[in-house]
Amino acid sequence: MATATPSEDYTEDKSSTKGHRYVCPICLESLKTPRSLPCLHTFCEDCLQTFITSAVGNQQQGISCPVCRKQIMAPESGLPYDKWAKSFPINYYLSAQTEVHSDIKTEIENCVFCERSSKITPAEHFCKNCTEAICDACKNFHQNVPSLKNHNILTLEYYKKNPIIPEMDEICPYHPSKVIEVYCSDHSKMCCSVCFATKHRHCKDVKAIEECAEDLPEGVIKDISTKLESLLKSVEEEIKGKEKIGEKRMKCKEEIVVKMTQCVEAAKKNLDILLKKFESDVDNHDSSAESQLQNILKILQGIKTSVVGDMQMLETANEFGSKTQVFVALEKAKTQMNEQLKQISDVASGSLSDGYTVGLEKVEEVCKLKSIGNVHSLMSTSSAVTLGTLDIMESFINDADFQRKQRLIHLEPHKIKWVEKWTYKLPGTYYGATVFGKKVAVVTEEKKIVVFSRAGEKLFEHSIPYDEVPTGISSSHENKVYISFKGHKILKEYEIDNNKITEVNQISLQGVAEGFCIFDDQIVHTSGEYVYISNKNGQLINSLPMIISSGYIAFLVGCQRQRMFYHINDKNVICRRLDKDTTTKILLSEFTESPRGLGIDFQNNVYVCCRRGNKLLQISHKDHSVRVALEVDCYTIAFHPDGMSFVLIDYDGNLRFYTISE
Template sequence: MAESSERNDLSDFIKCAICLEIYKKPKCLPCLHSFCETCLQMYITSEVQNQAKNTDESKSKVDETPRESGFRCPTCRNFVDIDDELKNAWIQKLPDNFFIVSLIDKYSIQSESKICDACIFNGKTELAVTWCSDCREALCQKCQSHHRKFKAFRNHSFLKLSVTTQQNVTSFSGFIPCPDHSSSPAQVFCADHKAACCTLCATIRHRKCSDILTLEDASNGVKDGKVTQDLRKRLDDLTENIKKKISNREDSQEKLKVSKECTEKEVTTVFNETIAHLETLRSSFMQELQTYEQSMSKTHDDEISKLSHLLTRVLLQRNLLDVSIAQGSNEECLVNIENIRRTESQIKDECDVFSYKASNGRISFTTNSEFRDIRSNLKTIGKFILMEKCLCMQTGQIKLLKKESSCIGNDICNAIFDFQNNVIITDYEGKRISVYDYSLNKKSSISVDDCPRDITIDKSGRIFVSLPQLRKVVEINLKTNTVQEMFHTTVDCWGICWMNNDFYITSGTVIQIYSSDGTKKEDIETSDTWMISGKENAGSIMYSKQETVIERSVISKSEKKLHTLSGAGLRGIDTDYEGNIYTVGMSSNKLYQLSSDGTLLREVDLKDFELKGTPWSVRLNDKNKFVITTRKGCVALFEITPGPIEQEA
């Protein structure tokens, strides 16, 4: 099964994009895309004919201009310039893609039938035992013997076809050919050049080298040697490095999509407040935004594709090393190690071209002052800004925008941001939900049946509130100022969070998961957990246990301790759009900012802001604002101005 899966994976890399068949003499264009030589010839001929036709049709309309001499790559559409007179010779001079040729060899070697190709032409079916790398054919023992009798085929390289295990990458025949004389065995090893060769090469090419050993002596103990172990570790580290870069770009791409959705909602909200004749401007802006997002997304796709290709190469080298150690002789292991080391260096150089972190690609929207004034000379409704990686929340400046101590009752409260630039606050003592603007001016309020404790919002903007004493969750409709019961819980629902179309309920000793229709799905045992946050794109929930910040994977159900803050008395917790974690200490009276991996970035003493009461919760919006509530009913609105990113060592 593993071998069949590997062959299917290889087949994706050895098919021509034009004929969709296995490559026949693959040629590589300057843009690095490869095609069959015949397919490329037919494609260029067709392209040139189309160019000539288009030029003839346009001569009556425009002045005659120099015509492009070349064609566009069928895959990336980059223009390739060629001389018409040397067209055929130019194609023949294109470099062969030997990497694809080697993949085709590997694909053919792994063929499940392994029938002799020469015997098939004679109507026979004989089991193949060797593979000719030069002719790329499988041969039985008899055909191989005849193959070697001809002078033209005498120096061809042969590989034994053997039954492979699940982890095999190639087969070892016991014969190590000299790199320059394939028919002669490699018997000596030049330590100066790190290369194995035959005795003739040692006499001629390496006669001035000072350290020449027999292959047997040079390979003694190589499998358990420090060089082999270091190489294995570097390959593992390189694998992990590439995986992290791919994951980083996938996260960045998801953030790009989320920020695009938020920007679209903001654009729509602003535009709907204006008159109808601006519809054309809105459509133009949205099209530009879509194009920009697609452009950025393509960049991430290209980088992920290239890094995935590097990862495949590293894994192939890693498997080859394991098989060499497990099945090969010391001599074979030595030779393969040196080849892998050279390949490893090439892959590492290609990997280092990519920075460790991708641009987060976040897009924000800024409204033009002219648009707000609704002036007749408007040309656009605003502009979108790509948040480059040179700015980040980790080094941003924190500024208090507004605080209010008397906007709600003198008791515990929680707050969130909606999509209309409002702050929605639960008033536990007053049994109501209140709506405030960014200046903390009250806009409206809605009464509920009991004391509301926590509040959350889904992707569509629906607002949900937990009523722990009644053990139920209700939905708050701000447009109609109504309350609708959603479902009942089996525990006191102190904390609530919406993530991945599920409700996460905390009651101190258990975390319960409910589906959107109120069906209970799972219980997770915990302790001293009162509030919860979700990293939807990462598929994990965050919560605190007095002194420790916890991350739990929704997929693997594993719990990970990110950071411990002694004596903090942690309560509220949330994350920003970069994945940084924010939590407040009820005992320490501080705001803590942590990186996504749990590294403490900074502590902010909230006493400096003279907030009434100790901090209870913290919530962030999708940009750079956050709100902190206290146990005395104080609400404080803050803003983080993104700062320069710290360069990695």
């Protein structure tokens, strides 16, 4: 029987995480009944169930993790969603930590086994395997029962003061009904029996978990803990950096709103001043016109009075005067009339203002404004995770390409240069290519998979025993590819082991997969009329309409790290997020050169093959500006998952391999 006592194995943690409170990402309180999703993020059972209830309905097949957004399938097929949380495994590691600071342990006084027999016996020990407090007698009983004698028993005092992880089998995150049994060193994966049988049966270095545990190198825990502390520090610095960016953005937001408000207020004030000046100008014009009018009216009124006097004079002379007097009156009237006619003619020939016109063009331009200013985001990055972090983590992440990528990650998109390393003339017609691990694979109209090394050497080819022509190929990790077929609603999954290719699965889809991409938990494919989003079993999650008029293949590419995918929609390149916001379209750019193949580099810049013009275009991830990355004939493009190399296939069947130039 194994009886544990306080020893070096159970020494309190003196690291920087000592006293760290494990909190639920949903409620931000200490974890209660911690349950872990397959993505390894842990939540309170009640919080997780509340989230599941709010996020799904009876028709849903899964949820997105609240932290990483990874698609999580139902724990069991047909299980009601109100029981999902209880079906996810308990995180006993965090449960043990949270129980140390709870009152549950201090309340344990009596032997649980004896209580079931209606006896009250003080507990002195704790069985990790039974997860029960026991007395001396029950401890001795354990020793005499073959199935119990190997149980790990601690003193109750030690149990109350320290975190204790129950002796429980580790549940497989992909097959909840199975437990972890073996470890594949080839892929650094813990596997259940199903994982081993379906994905690792050809691997060479597979051992039982217990055997691996016994062979742990001395000091490995301290080594990994040190590296994790370094990583934690870098993450915390990165959080601070991102928070500073957020603070800077909010400050900038307030500043530009104040500036625009000041400009608008100044513009309004200026408009008020200009309006008053305009009113004054109108008054001045009108006063002058009124004065001119009154002067003319005064002249005409005088002429009128004179004419009336002449008429009275002539009438009086004619009625009461002599002939001589009449003659004289007539002559005076004639002379006066000629003078009056001249005056009237002079007045009539002059112009008077009878109204006004005004130029409203400038004011109308203001009225027609749809915007008073365009807002553009200034992209910024924090630099907490840098080469300093990589130096500390060197033995943990010993990957030259990864470190090289970190050196180039902040390079301006327009400064990225690509160098052609090799070209291979492909016989026949080739529809698609993929780059994975240290290999390049293409599919042919002759129903073959042809595999090359990244150095340009043809390694081998494999005939595909299927009636239809393969039209697309994509990889999910180093030894697995998926292939679509013309006019068929299926994907075939193949495993590549050395020079051998084996079909391991066939996935039925909702629509024809003319173009497709593979995510960890989902499949996105296009039929030319719709974009379909399915889980890895082919069950439909969402469908979105699209337009394809530029070619037979509906080109599409996915960005695993950003959980986004891009596709051709008529002559546009559209970006969509692989979450609940999948219906939101982001127009990146419009082309007239008939866009074809799509690719994404290590910065998330998008590359577009253009049929006309023989060029590969780059769409910047910063501002969506477009530039010519390469002057080259190209039909389809496929990037390596690290985004630092790619292959092109042109219309003449040339396979070209490019890497980034420093």
